[in-house]
Amino acid sequence: MNAVAHGANRRTAIRLGLVALAMFSFGYVLAPFYDVLCRAIGLDRARPEFATAIPTALRLEFDTNVADGLPVTIDTLDRVVAAKAGSLVKARFRIANTGDQPLTIRAIPSFAPVRAAGLLQKLECFCFDALKLAPHETRDVTVVLLVAETLPEELGAATLSYTLQPA
Amino acid sequence: MTASTETLHLQHADHQAHSGAHGWRRWLYATNHKDIGTLYLWFSFTMFLLGGTMALGIRAELFQPGLQFWHPEFFNQLTTLHGIIMVFGAIMPAFTGLANWMLPLMLGAPDMAFARMNNWSFWLLPPAAALLVISLFVPGGAPAGGWTLYPPLSIQAGMGMDLAIFAIHLLGLSSIMGSINIVTTVLNMRAPGMTLLKMPMFAWTSLVTAYLLIAVAPVLAGAVTMLLTDRHFGTHFFKAAGGGDPVLFQHIFWFFGHPEVYIMALPAFGIVSQILPTFARKPLFGYVSMVYAVCSIAILSFMVWAHHMFAVGLPATAQLFFMFMTMLIAVPTGVKVFNWIATMWQGEMTFETPMLFAIGFVCLFTVGGFSGLVLSIAPIDIQMTDTYYVVAHFHYVLVAGALFSLFGATYYWLPKWTGHMYNEKLGKLHFWWSMIWFNVTFFPMHFLGLAGMPRRIPDYPLQFTDFNSVASVGAFCFGLGQLLFLYNVINTIRGGAGRAPARPWEGAHTLEWEVASPAPHHTWETPPDEALVKKGLRAQLLDQDHE
Numbered sequence: 229m230n231a232v233a234h235g236a237n238r239r240t241a242i243r244l245g246l247v248a249l250a251m252f253s254f255g256y257v258l259a260p261f262y263d264v265l266c267r268a269i270g271l272d273r274a275r276p277e278f279a280t281a282i283p284t285a286l287r288l289e290f291d292t293n294v295a296d297g298l299p300v301t302i303d304t305l306d307r308v309v310a311a312k313a314g315s316l317v318k319a320r321f322r323i324a325n326t327g328d329q330p331l332t333i334r335a336i337p338s339f340a341p342v343r344a345a346g347l348l349q350k351l352e353c354f355c356f357d358a359l360k361l362a363p364h365e366t367r368d369v370t371v372v373l374l375v376a377e378t379l380p381e382e383l384g385a386a387t388l389s390y391t392l393q394p395a
Numbered sequence: 396m397t398a399s400t401e402t403l404h405l406q407h408a409d410h411q412a413h414s415g416a417h418g419w420r421r422w423l424y425a426t427n428h429k430d431i432g433t434l435y436l437w438f439s440f441t442m443f444l445l446g447g448t449m450a451l452g453i454r455a456e457l458f459q460p461g462l463q464f465w466h467p468e469f470f471n472q473l474t475t476l477h478g479i480i481m482v483f484g485a486i487m488p489a490f491t492g493l494a495n496w497m498l499p500l501m502l503g504a505p506d507m508a509f510a511r512m513n514n515w516s517f518w519l520l521p522p523a524a525a526l527l528v529i530s531l532f533v534p535g536g537a538p539a540g541g542w543t544l545y546p547p548l549s550i551q552a553g554m555g556m557d558l559a560i561f562a563i564h565l566l567g568l569s570s571i572m573g574s575i576n577i578v579t580t581v582l583n584m585r586a587p588g589m590t591l592l593k594m595p596m597f598a599w600t601s602l603v604t605a606y607l608l609i610a611v612a613p614v615l616a617g618a619v620t621m622l623l624t625d626r627h628f629g630t631h632f633f634k635a636a637g638g639g640d641p642v643l644f645q646h647i648f649w650f651f652g653h654p655e656v657y658i659m660a661l662p663a664f665g666i667v668s669q670i671l672p673t674f675a676r677k678p679l680f681g682y683v684s685m686v687y688a689v690c691s692i693a694i695l696s697f698m699v700w701a702h703h704m705f706a707v708g709l710p711a712t713a714q715l716f717f718m719f720m721t722m723l724i725a726v727p728t729g730v731k732v733f734n735w736i737a738t739m740w741q742g743e744m745t746f747e748t749p750m751l752f753a754i755g756f757v758c759l760f761t762v763g764g765f766s767g768l769v770l771s772i773a774p775i776d777i778q779m780t781d782t783y784y785v786v787a788h789f790h791y792v793l794v795a796g797a798l799f800s801l802f803g804a805t806y807y808w809l810p811k812w813t814g815h816m817y818n819e820k821l822g823k824l825h826f827w828w829s830m831i832w833f834n835v836t837f838f839p840m841h842f843l844g845l846a847g848m849p850r851r852i853p854d855y856p857l858q859f860t861d862f863n864s865v866a867s868v869g870a871f872c873f874g875l876g877q878l879l880f881l882y883n884v885i886n887t888i889r890g891g892a893g894r895a896p897a898r899p900w901e902g903a904h905t906l907e908w909e910v911a912s913p914a915p916h917h918t919w920e921t922p923p924d925e926a927l928v929k930k931g932l933r934a935q936l937l938d939q940d941h942e
Contacts, residue, residue: 240582244575244578244579258647
């Protein structure tokens, strides 16, 4: 092999070797990047309050739905909350009327599992009354819950769900 | 035989005389691409028999419900080692071996670009294999958490896991060096007149595969290094107790793992694209679209990894993204299958053993592709995760896909390697035997998986008995049939069915058939002249520019 070809081969090999090194580091970069990404898209992985609080805290998840065809959106501002025994828990939601007409709607509550019923007391809820929304109005609403003094050990999480319906 | 091969033949008579060391030194110090290719191929066949024996251990236990032969822990070691050995020890080195043997011959290069690094890439493999085998005998036994090495099991396992981690480091290093060699050879050392878009398809698929390996083998090395430091040095990449996340390992592993699937499939595509035109006596249909299909499969393979993780609880958006990207891969793959069929269409086909294996590949790989398409649908995959349906799917693409293509390649190039023709009757028997028992083994696994039988469990409920018995019988027959292949190869080396001409297949037009059979120790020391290259390209309809 002549010297020119030899040099070209060496250059190609060095470049490819650098790519391999870069990819090795990429594997490690994925670790912190994964943390950032999960936080950015709202996945609560290994939050410290859940790691330590059980069973003195109950994991509360909030779920929202909108009836078909209703020009309304609802965002859950606190998707997951660690509800400590005996504490007050507040969860916020943002409701927006995207249509050009004023609307009257009502939130139909639901929850799971059934055993959670005795543990959570709803003090205030936007589902208690019908809501009147002006065209393109955005409104923040809340749910306030009182958590029982003692929590059973085996109950991991409870989900509260609200579905917006025309009133 | 052409005049130029005649002269080559003469030149080589005296080259053979001073080809360097003899005896064991010839192999330990090997720098010749043909010697190293041979080493790779024998190594991978040995690993194939070892991994196959483990598979028979698995099938023996599963012949009946209940525990007959092994403790559950040992059964899990068998499934884990079977996977690691077949993937890293059998299939991948076999393709690297073929690339070593054939690329310089097909491209008109005197050898691989880095002969001594080539020696090193091969000789890292036996120690890696030894580490895996030794792990069976250490306290706690071999790794038993599946070939994917998921934490937390892989963090809790005994020292066998450390041996496996080091083995994977060595295998990865070997793959990276082998790939650098392949890329450099293909990019820099082609004969004059052979531009990239005139290369044989096997060179193309080897090139793309090597690129994939350079990109993802280091990621796997990183993942197992993190496992190692989690196990011994107090890091918490994957340990939930310290804020780590086991699911992170799955992301990193499958970022390597999915391109790995194509690392084992693309070279097979290349081999089949060499064999089909030869025995259909027609140029490959849609050469350029084949190249683009290979490249787009390679690029897409980086964007689909989480379809292996649908069941871990990904957000719905991510599930949809990975589901659609996965389905998209069916498009370039479909292009390839279409082109293979169109290559055979109205060809003057004959059915020598390599052709049988290539056609078997096209049929069964497509079946595996379709079950893959079924699994790409997230809601179905969540149902099927870790069932025998998945086992059936990947054995259709890896056994009937990668392995069959390797058998086809061996029969196709054996005359060039040994200078002798193999026994055609035995070859055909080997094909039909493998074809039938392969399907008897793996087809029932679809039904078992649909009925809910989980993988990696040594026992099962009574209702799964019949299909499991059938699969076990099929596996033992399939395994025994491979001894026929071994016999046929050894018999060919010893003379086989007589001397092979330089071009035993009259429909083959790539450059490796322009040198004598057996291929002399040194070939293309002066590159083939442009007229010779042009002649082959004309026969493949590649002499025109593609624009």
